[in-house]
Structure formats: structure tokens, C-alpha cells
Amino acid sequence: MTIHHQPDKAAPSKDLIDAVRAFNRFYTRQIGLLDEGLLKSAFSLTEARVLYELAHRDGLTATDLGRDLGLDAGYVSRLLKKFERLHLISRVTLVSDARQSSIALTPAGRNAFAPLNKDSHDQVAALLDRLPASEQDRLVNSMRTVQRLLDDSGEPKIPYLLRPLQVGDIGWITRRQGMLYAQDYGWDETYEALVAEILANFVKSFDPKWERGWIAEREGEVVGSVFVVRKSDQVAKLRLLYVEPSARGLGIGKRLVDECIGFAHARGYKTLTLWTNDILTAARHIYQAAGFKLIEEEPHHSFGKDLVGQNWDLEL
Amino acid sequence: MTIHHQPDKAAPSKDLIDAVRAFNRFYTRQIGLLDEGLLKSAFSLTEARVLYELAHRDGLTATDLGRDLGLDAGYVSRLLKKFERLHLISRVTLVSDARQSSIALTPAGRNAFAPLNKDSHDQVAALLDRLPASEQDRLVNSMRTVQRLLDDSGEPKIPYLLRPLQVGDIGWITRRQGMLYAQDYGWDETYEALVAEILANFVKSFDPKWERGWIAEREGEVVGSVFVVRKSDQVAKLRLLYVEPSARGLGIGKRLVDECIGFAHARGYKTLTLWTNDILTAARHIYQAAGFKLIEEEPHHSFGKDLVGQNWDLEL
DNA sequence: ACATTTACTTGACTAAGTCAAATATCAGGA
DNA sequence: TCCTGATATTTGACTTAGTCAAGTAAATGT
Structure with a gap:
């Protein structure tokens, strides 16, 4: 899975501007009403x-x-x-x-x-x-x-924090990944279904000794996640790495991958593997920087698109 | 699955009040800044x-x-x-x-x-x-x-509308159901995982002729959903009925079930079946009113709780 | 040391808004 | 039909809230 480019910056659409102006008028009145009481x-x-x-x-x-x-x-x-x-x-x-x-x-x-x-x-x-x-x-x-x-009075004190999975997370991650990849790459709803399936299996067969998930949270909102699942005694698999567009550039993607590597290492796995697609370049840079090597590539047709899948391994 | 009671109405907490007041002060200033320009x-x-x-x-x-x-x-x-x-x-x-x-x-x-x-x-x-x-x-x-x-200027013109599934929905439904049942009944994350799995399978093996999902939307927000899946030529199964607490009392639950029945009927199924739990009383009322009959009950331990599962059938 | 900037004060002013009384019209009932 | 009370608008008289510019004193930069 992957990390995307900084979102494009087009002029704000008229709809958005009008909605903000409508809100300003509405709230001007609202404040007026509340103030009358005083x-x-x-x-x-x-x-x-x-x-x-x-x-x-x-x-x-x-x-x-x-x-x-x-x-x-x-x-x-x-x-x-x-x-x-x-x-x-x-x-x-x-x-x-x-x-x-x-x-x-x-x-x-x-x-x-x-x-x-x-x-x-x-x-x-x-x-x-x-x-x-x-x-x-x-x-x-x-x-x-x-x-x-x-309120642009500076960045939050804590740029983000990592926490374990809680109820509501897997739905949220499914939704956000589904929507992001639909928007950026035109993938269809089968990708969202795949994310749902992976996460459902993660929870169902969760083995805390061998597996783990990390949720990156910023100001109370989920902005990224990653999971490590057990493939065998020797091999762990990194899955579903993603970072919200609004939270990119904070090093969250790298941090999540580092956590995975640290965990896999501590648990005695020999290899950390992952599957991704060649178009997801930002993620690839993170994997490469972390020492992953490209093992094989193969074209496939999934999520309504022709894609090139890649397997990357890191020897621990 | 089920429909819950109207949420309790306790006095608003001090935290919430303070947050609203902080927002009012903030926005007073914000409007002041924007107005200066004019x-x-x-x-x-x-x-x-x-x-x-x-x-x-x-x-x-x-x-x-x-x-x-x-x-x-x-x-x-x-x-x-x-x-x-x-x-x-x-x-x-x-x-x-x-x-x-x-x-x-x-x-x-x-x-x-x-x-x-x-x-x-x-x-x-x-x-x-x-x-x-x-x-x-x-x-x-x-x-x-x-x-x-x-803005309490009356209810929306269109109380709600039904639409087919789109990208982002299955994650959202997963999240909301997981959170609602965790909150109201203390179910653990395996219920959310089950929802994710059901929806993943629904999308993966979706057969438009025999299966369908409905999303209830109100003011652009998902407030309910239901799915019909094919069990056999003769039998369809209603799954994952839910209505948001904030949208209850509008007849959305009944409407969703009616849609399912109508669809199952039109497709020539002989039986519409469903599985639920006895504690979900609001949903049961809807099923009973629609003509479903309780076929069997059995205790089970799932989602971290002792529950009594029920199978209901409607002969079409 | 000197020029410039900043924090605050003051006088003179005006815009913005309020309040109450007045007028015209309407709506409903005797 | 006329009468009563309410509503829509206008007007005069007023107050408050806020602005602007000039001035003083202390701080800051050079």
C-alpha cells in the first residue's frame, strides 16, 4: 500500500466559498442571538x-x-x-x-x-x-x-501519537483507504472490500505475540496506520500502510514502517515482506529507505485497473 | 442486527458547554477579522x-x-x-x-x-x-x-433517501456498527471485524441480479443500511440492518426491511431469512411487524458476551 | 546619544444602534 | 359596520460604542 503526493492546490471551489460565507452569516446571527441575552x-x-x-x-x-x-x-x-x-x-x-x-x-x-x-x-x-x-x-x-x-496559531504540541487498534478503527481505515485510492487512482470498491477483509482477518485471528497494528492519531483523528501479520515462524508481512494526505510530511509513514521493522525484529522474524503496487511511489521511497529490496513484480488486473504488483522483502 | 432506543437526555456536560463558549469567542473574533476587510x-x-x-x-x-x-x-x-x-x-x-x-x-x-x-x-x-x-x-x-x-428551522425537506452502495460506505458502516454495539452492549472488536467480513464478502461476490444493498442518507450523511444476499435459489438473507441513533423514529428501519422484502419477492426467492440477537428488541419489532417468524434460538458466546442468537424467516 | 518604535492616554468626533411615541393598516369579533 | 388590539413602518431624541489623530513616556536599535 502507499503514501501519496501532497494534494494539489487548486483555487477553492465556489461551492466551498459560498458554504463558508453562508456559515459566517449564519454564525454572525447566532452570536447576535446569544449576545442579546447578555x-x-x-x-x-x-x-x-x-x-x-x-x-x-x-x-x-x-x-x-x-x-x-x-x-x-x-x-x-x-x-x-x-x-x-x-x-x-x-x-x-x-x-x-x-x-x-x-x-x-x-x-x-x-x-x-x-x-x-x-x-x-x-x-x-x-x-x-x-x-x-x-x-x-x-x-x-x-x-x-x-x-x-x-486557527493557525502554530502546530499542535504533539504532532502525532501511535496507539493500538480500538473499536471503530478498522471501519475508518477501510473507508479512508477505499476513498483515497478511488480518488487518486480510480480504484473501484473491490479495493475497499479487500481492506475490509484484511482487517477482518487481522482481528479474527489476532495473535498479540506475533502480530500488531499501529494507529497514528493527530488531534484525536486517525491519520495513518499499518499492520504486521504473521505468515510463518520466519516471515512477517507488513500490510495496509497509509497516511492521510493532510498529515503527510510529518514522517508518519517512515515512523510506522520503523515500528513494524522494530516489532518484527524483536519477535525474531527473519524476513519482513510486503506487497504493493508500482504506482505508489511515495510508499516505495519509504520502503527503499528502510532497506526493503524488490523481489518480484507481476502485472495484475485488480480494483478495476491494470496494475503492477510488487513484492518487497527486508532481511532482518 | 438492530435499532436502539432514543438516546438518554442528561444535562449537557461542562466540557461541552465550555467548548461551545470557546468556539463562540473564537468565531466572534474570526468574524470580526473578516468584517474588517469590508x-x-x-x-x-x-x-x-x-x-x-x-x-x-x-x-x-x-x-x-x-x-x-x-x-x-x-x-x-x-x-x-x-x-x-x-x-x-x-x-x-x-x-x-x-x-x-x-x-x-x-x-x-x-x-x-x-x-x-x-x-x-x-x-x-x-x-x-x-x-x-x-x-x-x-x-x-x-x-x-x-x-x-x-438551525432548528424545521426538518429537512427530504427526511432521508435510499441509494446504492458507493466507495467509503462499507468502511463507514463497519465503523458505526462496531462503535454502536460496543457502546450500547459492550461488544468487543470482533463484532466490528464480523461486519467488515460480511461487507467484504458482499462486495467480492456481489451478484446484482440476486443481491442488493441500500444506504439511507440524510443531509449527506449515512444514517442506516441493510443488505440482501443470496443463500440459495430459494433463500435470501437479510443482513446488517442498522439505523443511526440520531435518525431513529423516521421509519427508516421499517423502510429498509420493506425494500429487502420487495426485492426478495421480485427476484423470486421463496424465503427471506435473517439472524439477530434477542437483546436487539427494536429490530425484532420491525421484523415481527413485517411478518417474520422466529424459527429457532440458540445461546452463543460472541463479541465478548453471552448472547442468544435468533433465526427469523419470512415466507414470501 | 539620537532616531524610531511601542504602549498607552486623551480630546474630539461620528457612526451605529436604541427607545418610545406616532401613524397607518390589518384581522377578528360584537 | 365599527371597535379593539395587533402589526408594519416611520420619526424624533437619545446613548453607546467605537474611531482617529495627536501627544507623552518609555523602550529599542544604531
């Missing part, structure tokens, strides 16, 4: 946002607030002056820079913020409560996805 | 929103605009007066109600809106362009999910 308080919406930031983060400066909330510096200055007059905040000039000061809510400030916070919390709770639990999860997952994709 | 124009943000609505929907009244955009009636009135003064809109008093009028953009109005629209379009295009194509899709899918879940 308008009964003594604070304006922006004041409430500032209080929220102050309540949840320490050591903020006026500049931080303006930048993070997208506010004019003069406006922030006045807001803070008002809060100070009401004894809701205290400012301590920074030793590192006498122009700035670290702003913190006073106990009175926390008291003033508490009802705002509760209102907002209750309002969101009411919103969620209209949905069944399973849909609440879907909503929050989708929100997290949107936020993560749009 | 502020260079001669129109305010709200004016631009009004123009957008007018450009995309016909026959709006002032009240419609105020309601849909969450604006004060007096403010809308003034905005419209300004637009009228600039000859951007025309108003035609409704024959049905002389107080209201239908508002439409004039050609000049469309001209004025065009650059705004283009700026907004380009800005979103630029936003999307930072992401690889696969992530653009994920972003938009997630946005659509959020929008659909929060």
Missing part, C-alpha cells in the same frame, strides 16, 4: 468580553486585550479606566517595561463577572440541551474542527 | 448584510430584514430610507398589506453590492486557500454540521 447586564458586550479575558488569563496588558479581541487601543484604554474607577481591576506596572501594566480582576471584579459568566453558561447549556447527547458531541466535535482548521 | 467600503457592516440579503432573496419586507438579521425596526427603516435616497432599492407596496412593501435592489443597487460581494468572496477564498483541499472539505463539512445542528 445585554441586560450593566456591561456592554465588549466590556463583557474584556472581563472574560481578564477572568481567564493572568498577566494581560492593555495591548494584549486590544490585539486578542480586535479592539482599538484608545477604546481599551477607556474601558480599563472605567473598570479601574469601579474598582473591578487593578494594574501593576511591569518591572520589565514601565509603559505597560499587568491587569488583574479584583475580587469585586470577579463578583461583577460571575453573573455574566453564569448567564452565558446557562444560555449555551440551554442551546445544547435542545439536542440529544449524540448530537451535542457531533456539534462540539465539528466546532473544534472548524476552530482548529482556522 | 469596512473600507462606503457601507457599514450592517448595511452590507442588508444588501446581501436583498441581493439573494426576493420579495423581502422591512420586517423580514429586521427579523432575519436581528436588527431594530427603526434602524432598518432608516437604512432603507438611505438606500432609497441613493436609488439602490425600490419598494413596491404589497397588495396584500398596504403597510408593507416588497424591497428589491435596483440595477444601481446591484452595482453597489458587487464589489462588496467580491471582496467578501475573495477574502473567504484566501482563507480557504491556506488549507489543503482535503482540509477545505473538512472545514466546510464541519461548518455545515454546526449550522444544521443549531
Whole structure:
């Protein structure tokens, strides 16, 4: 199996752009509705946002607030002056820079913020409560996805992690491999069926001493996988290596293959073998770099295409 | 296989609420950033929103605009007066109600809106362009999910539709069934493997004349499925009936079974048989209602549980 | 040391939005 | 038919929220 090229970068389609714009309009209204509830308080919406930031983060400066909330510096200055007059905040000039000061809510400030916070919390709770639990999860997952994709504040701390198989994985891997190869190479549904069959057999006859699977996960999502199965006492087979297009370039493919080799070695196998197709060049590079040698090639007709299958072996 | 009860409704957890609130704060800022770009124009943000609505929907009244955009009636009135003064809109008093009028953009109005629209379009295009194509899709899918879940403006026009199998389905069905039965009944990963195996065989030995699968789709998402496979000239077997918890109560389960029966009948089978487990009560009700008779029961140990398997037959 | 930049403040201003009262019309019932 | 209460829109009077530019003081780079 294989690793693909970086996906092509065409101009985003009009459909996608329109969908994003529709969402923006929708959410503008949604936020407006939620904010209405907060308008009964003594604070304006922006004041409430500032209080929220102050309540949840320490050591903020006026500049931080303006930048993070997208506010004019003069406006922030006045807001803070008002809060100070009401004894809701205290400012301590920074030793590192006498122009700035670290702003913190006073106990009175926390008291003033508490009802705002509760209102907002209750309002969101009411919103969620209209949905069944399973849909609440879907909503929050989708929100997290949107936020993560749009928020380019750096890469995740942990680029990815490897874990063993769990329920749901084999279906997911089947689906993603089926779709990827259909999209990139035009393979038909028999490839997806083959993946399903391989994984079904893997689970059915799983022997933890001799076999293993690795799932690469990134931000809670499966982004790659690989399996080692026993062919004989001497020979292990690497199967179903794949990495999501969105997670390529992180070295996940190489890492997965290395894990397989390490495992096969530790278990005393003499040979690690694998079958792939010649068109899957990115995967081939990984195999070659890991020391696999091409043993034989043979044309075959599978998955609706004429292909050239390859067997590669690594002597351990 | 089976259909489950409506999911329980507990108070939303604090984690979920906090995640939604975090998203709201994030998106408030996000919208603020996008809107900044539009502020260079001669129109305010709200004016631009009004123009957008007018450009995309016909026959709006002032009240419609105020309601849909969450604006004060007096403010809308003034905005419209300004637009009228600039000859951007025309108003035609409704024959049905002389107080209201239908508002439409004039050609000049469309001209004025065009650059705004283009700026907004380009800005979103630029936003999307930072992401690889696969992530653009994920972003938009997630946005659509959020929008659909929060927008309670009635049920979808088409509650669901049935379609044949396509690439990606068998993995998805495998995953969802595996996860549902693990969650609801504690079945282990061997059940997911069984689903994968059944579906792999279905595809591998698929005979369109004698066999068929149906996927129930709702708003672009798979919410159920069922398969009929050939056991002999005389006997067809119904397999893997399932309906997503979020789509229950729409009669999808019954509809899927009816399709199976109709197909089996049309193909000249004499018997439609199926295997299920006694704990799957919702499914049993559907089978009974469709005329299936319980033929035999036997205890078995599978999927990490002690279960009672049942064979049901329907004479056609 | 000097020029430039950054953090914040302040005065002067305007756009954006709110609120309440007024007017015209409609819908339904006595 | 007229009356009552509601709805759609308008208008005047007002407040709030936010902008812009100029200024001060401290920090940073050269």
C-alpha cells in the first residue's frame, strides 16, 4: 500500500466559498442571538468580553486585550479606566517595561463577572440541551474542527501519537483507504472490500505475540496506520500502510514502517515482506529507505485497473 | 442486527458547554477579522448584510430584514430610507398589506453590492486557500454540521433517501456498527471485524441480479443500511440492518426491511431469512411487524458476551 | 546619544444602534 | 359596520460604542 503526493492546490471551489460565507452569516446571527441575552447586564458586550479575558488569563496588558479581541487601543484604554474607577481591576506596572501594566480582576471584579459568566453558561447549556447527547458531541466535535482548521496559531504540541487498534478503527481505515485510492487512482470498491477483509482477518485471528497494528492519531483523528501479520515462524508481512494526505510530511509513514521493522525484529522474524503496487511511489521511497529490496513484480488486473504488483522483502 | 432506543437526555456536560463558549469567542473574533476587510467600503457592516440579503432573496419586507438579521425596526427603516435616497432599492407596496412593501435592489443597487460581494468572496477564498483541499472539505463539512445542528428551522425537506452502495460506505458502516454495539452492549472488536467480513464478502461476490444493498442518507450523511444476499435459489438473507441513533423514529428501519422484502419477492426467492440477537428488541419489532417468524434460538458466546442468537424467516 | 518604535492616554468626533411615541393598516369579533 | 388590539413602518431624541489623530513616556536599535 502507499503514501501519496501532497494534494494539489487548486483555487477553492465556489461551492466551498459560498458554504463558508453562508456559515459566517449564519454564525454572525447566532452570536447576535446569544449576545442579546447578555445585554441586560450593566456591561456592554465588549466590556463583557474584556472581563472574560481578564477572568481567564493572568498577566494581560492593555495591548494584549486590544490585539486578542480586535479592539482599538484608545477604546481599551477607556474601558480599563472605567473598570479601574469601579474598582473591578487593578494594574501593576511591569518591572520589565514601565509603559505597560499587568491587569488583574479584583475580587469585586470577579463578583461583577460571575453573573455574566453564569448567564452565558446557562444560555449555551440551554442551546445544547435542545439536542440529544449524540448530537451535542457531533456539534462540539465539528466546532473544534472548524476552530482548529482556522486557527493557525502554530502546530499542535504533539504532532502525532501511535496507539493500538480500538473499536471503530478498522471501519475508518477501510473507508479512508477505499476513498483515497478511488480518488487518486480510480480504484473501484473491490479495493475497499479487500481492506475490509484484511482487517477482518487481522482481528479474527489476532495473535498479540506475533502480530500488531499501529494507529497514528493527530488531534484525536486517525491519520495513518499499518499492520504486521504473521505468515510463518520466519516471515512477517507488513500490510495496509497509509497516511492521510493532510498529515503527510510529518514522517508518519517512515515512523510506522520503523515500528513494524522494530516489532518484527524483536519477535525474531527473519524476513519482513510486503506487497504493493508500482504506482505508489511515495510508499516505495519509504520502503527503499528502510532497506526493503524488490523481489518480484507481476502485472495484475485488480480494483478495476491494470496494475503492477510488487513484492518487497527486508532481511532482518 | 438492530435499532436502539432514543438516546438518554442528561444535562449537557461542562466540557461541552465550555467548548461551545470557546468556539463562540473564537468565531466572534474570526468574524470580526473578516468584517474588517469590508469596512473600507462606503457601507457599514450592517448595511452590507442588508444588501446581501436583498441581493439573494426576493420579495423581502422591512420586517423580514429586521427579523432575519436581528436588527431594530427603526434602524432598518432608516437604512432603507438611505438606500432609497441613493436609488439602490425600490419598494413596491404589497397588495396584500398596504403597510408593507416588497424591497428589491435596483440595477444601481446591484452595482453597489458587487464589489462588496467580491471582496467578501475573495477574502473567504484566501482563507480557504491556506488549507489543503482535503482540509477545505473538512472545514466546510464541519461548518455545515454546526449550522444544521443549531438551525432548528424545521426538518429537512427530504427526511432521508435510499441509494446504492458507493466507495467509503462499507468502511463507514463497519465503523458505526462496531462503535454502536460496543457502546450500547459492550461488544468487543470482533463484532466490528464480523461486519467488515460480511461487507467484504458482499462486495467480492456481489451478484446484482440476486443481491442488493441500500444506504439511507440524510443531509449527506449515512444514517442506516441493510443488505440482501443470496443463500440459495430459494433463500435470501437479510443482513446488517442498522439505523443511526440520531435518525431513529423516521421509519427508516421499517423502510429498509420493506425494500429487502420487495426485492426478495421480485427476484423470486421463496424465503427471506435473517439472524439477530434477542437483546436487539427494536429490530425484532420491525421484523415481527413485517411478518417474520422466529424459527429457532440458540445461546452463543460472541463479541465478548453471552448472547442468544435468533433465526427469523419470512415466507414470501 | 539620537532616531524610531511601542504602549498607552486623551480630546474630539461620528457612526451605529436604541427607545418610545406616532401613524397607518390589518384581522377578528360584537 | 365599527371597535379593539395587533402589526408594519416611520420619526424624533437619545446613548453607546467605537474611531482617529495627536501627544507623552518609555523602550529599542544604531
